[in-house]
Amino acid sequence: MSALITFDHATLGYGRRVVLSDLTFEIPEGDFLGVVGPNGSGKTTIVRAILGTLKPIAGGVTRIPQLRFGYVPQRDQVDYSFPLRVVDVVMMGRYDRIGVGRRPRPEDRERAMAALEAVGIRELAMDQLAGLSGGQKQRTLIARALVGEPNLLVLDEPTTGMDLVATTQILGLVRELHERRGLTVLMVSHALNEIANYVTRIALVQEGRFRIGAVDEIVTERTLSELYGIPVEVDSIAGHRIVVARRGPAVLKPDRDVAAGGHRGA
């Protein structure tokens, strides 16, 4: 599989403030990668570097020329006071294809309807976005990302603020899109337990430390305990991995190599 995106000793940050340094990894075609870390750890910084809206301070981030993103922002980043219908919001995903100053064509509308069909809310096309439930709003934003026919789908905290049912449905939908369409997916979340059972690879970001690998390799008691600096237990319930922090004082120190942040993945 060829790499869609390659981080080559990239240092990321804002101005002089370094958030993550010396990142080296690839996102190959067909990957289903979860980027996990607490709020403020640098997940969104990585996403911005991937999307090209943040240039690395040092090193390089390269993308294949024909790469098209389908971006699903955090739900609260969208302004729901705009009186927009669901289909109009989805159509925005094709605006760059339609061209500046041009009007959407019937074909664009058909594709928007097809995208809504793919996420299971075609019947809501003419409804107001603001009137939808959290899960339906998220499906609308996923449909908007799909309608641009991307080869990399990027989702930023897609399940924040959702209940268990909606979370399961959205993550199931994303996995289905990955499996059925062979879509490369990058999903950002602060909830390791939520996405560890869906993605095939995980990148963990914690206080400037970064580690990436297959889920089986990363979601282990030793690796997680090293990364988080507290004893962590990994259990399995009904075939699902559950990660819990053990009670008691921290006994493990972060691995120095891990702390340096320079890890080769992919």
Add this chain to the structure above:
Amino acid sequence: MLDAILLFRDALYGTLVIAFVCSALGVYVVLRRIVFVGASLAQMSTLGIAVSFWLAGVGVAGVITTRPIVLSLLATLLGVVFFSAGMKRARIPPDARIGVAYVVAGSLAVLFIAKAAAGEAHDIFLQGNILGITRGDWLVLLGVTVPVLLLHVVFYKEFLFISFDQETARTLGYRVERWTLLLYLTIGLSIAFAMQFAGLMLVFDFLVLPAVTGLLMARGMSGVFAWAIGAGLTAAVIGFSVSVPFDLPTGPAIVAVSGGLVMVAWVVRRIRAR
């Protein structure tokens, strides 16, 4: 009554042009939550006019004193650049910067006009001089607002996208900062020209109240624009028609009608929601 209105028909045409363009652009002003950017731009435009009067009073001759629009436009465009660029990078919260610009520009305008020998009354900044609009004035207004509105028709989806979801627009290759600057420029340009005649209060009214009426009444973006423009024009016609024969100040009369329309729209919305 009709005779009185016909006597000021050029003023009415000018008011309708201002109402149309400000009500349309006001939809973005309200939805983007930049209502006070609009107010601050209007204040900066006022400052430009005040400086022009003051310079005329101290004997400076030339286009900047014979045509206050020149300095008004310059001050407004400086405000546009100030508000559209670097708002996120600054350490001071955006609303505080807007507040600083509003109050400083307003105070300076009062200070300059207080020392202006041109003899303009202070309340011209609040009420404008809408009845003084001539045929030449409203043709100039039309000449400015038609291109602005055409620009908005052509780039409707671009202005909508960068207003609704900047981050996603950016990922699709939109240069959000440039589009934002263009949007602000069109708003600033309209404000600067409208301020020459309508005054601070009426311009602010047309930028906010009709859009609020539109948002209360309509369910889609095109409906919001239609209702906003309709509300702006209705307020202008009714306010004008009432003020002229009854010798009321025209600007406040239009604002009062705009406020009434907002209340009616709010009641209609409540009834619909039941």
